[in-house]
Amino acid sequence: MFTSQGVLEPGMSVQVFSFNIGDPLLIDYGNLVNNAFLRIYGIDLKQANALNGLVLESKRIG
Numbered sequence: 001m002f003t004s005q006g007v008l009e010p011g012m013s014v015q016v017f018s019f020n021i022g023d024p025l026l027i028d029y030g031n032l033v034n035n036a037f038l039r040i041y042g043i044d045l046k047q048a049n050a051l052n053g054l055v056l057e058s059k060r061i062g
Contacts, residue, residue, distance in 0.1 A: 001055065003048035006041060008055070014040055015061075023058050025051065033058075 001008040014036035020027050030051040037043050045051040 001048070001050060003043055003050065005043045005048070008043065008048070008050060012037075012041065023053075025053060025056060025058050 014033065016024050016032040016036050018024055018027065018032060024030065024032050030045070033056070034045045034051055037045050045056075050056065
């Protein structure tokens, strides 16, 4: 998926830590995930309309 900041490719991943049990894409409008992608890849998922379960997959570890 092409964005104005770069390309989202399969296999890109970020790790976020949260005390919440729910999906980080749904909690606080996905800000944890978006901030992690901005920090690591320089891609703003909100601006690219890619901050959703159709484009991203979340996995709980631990």
